[in-house]
Amino acid sequence: MTSLGSAEVKHVPINQAMRGYLLRSCTPPDPVVSSLVQRTLTVGAASGMMVPVEQSTLLTLLAKLASATMIVDVGTFTGLSALALARGLAPGGKVITCDVTDTWFDLAKEHWEQAGVADRIEFRLGPAGKTLSELPQGEADLIFLDADKMNYVSYYQLAVPLLRGGGLLLADNVLLDGYVMDPELAENTLMRRCAETMRTFNAALATDDRLETVMLPVADGFTIARKK
Ligand SMILES: C[S@@+](CC[C@H](N)C(=O)[O-])C[C@H]1O[C@@H](n2cnc3c(N)ncnc32)[C@H](O)[C@@H]1O
DSSP: OOOOGGGGOOOOOOOHHHHHHHHHTSOOOOHHHHHHHHHHHTTOGGGGGSOOHHHHHHHHHHHHHTTOSEEEEEOOTTSHHHHHHHHTOOTTOEEEEEESOOTTHHHHHHHHHHTTOGGGEEEEESOHHHHHHTSOTTOEEEEEEOSOGGGHHHHHHHHHHHEEEEEEEEEEOTTGGGGGGOGGGSSSHHHHHHHHHHHHHHHHHHHOTTEEEEEEOSTTOEEEEEEO
16 A cells, blocks of 8 residues: 555544544434433443444434435444434435344334334344345445444445445444454454454455445444445
């Protein structure tokens, strides 16, 4: 890779105080999102899987910019990303969201209903690979990957053909707690393998001629790739 010299130096580290400022500088979450965040915090350790609120706002914005009518949300959990994406849909559009478990479906649905978007969200229970392989090719405006990290490479391979030209492939956790820089530093075998997979995923997107890709340091890393 060509070195960019001093051009690559400017980068502001995000500590907790800076993140607080960053959050206060975004449109604040509305009562439905605030409620979903609070209720998700009560589910226990799994609550850490929820997308950060600033990212949910970004998802809404990107869906709007893509004039999306067909969105695929991979990894439902308590439904914040599906809710945010549904809020960005163009009239008549829908979000297909999938998860391997329906443990948190009632909580998600309650908030989709409160937000008035439940009729625009279709939940599919089952492995994401199966859900993606059953969808029609070339019709998705936006696909958001946020499920099991070990399968990101196969999700990417399935997802790109599903996108229309100009469609967006979004991916969360692409920095994987920073371990993508050195997977050997990860605390256990699973995390190490996830970090290695994420490195493969990131490298594949960056060199895929079908895509224009940018990785943003939002939360745990967020990639936006546009299909040409
Ligand atoms: C990080 S969470 C998703 C967070 C969610 N996007 C949100 O807005 O808060 C990851 C989800 O992926 C689900 N998952 C794990 N393995 C999966 C698989 N093979 N297929 C589909 N979903 C899976 C988990 O059950 C979990 O709910």
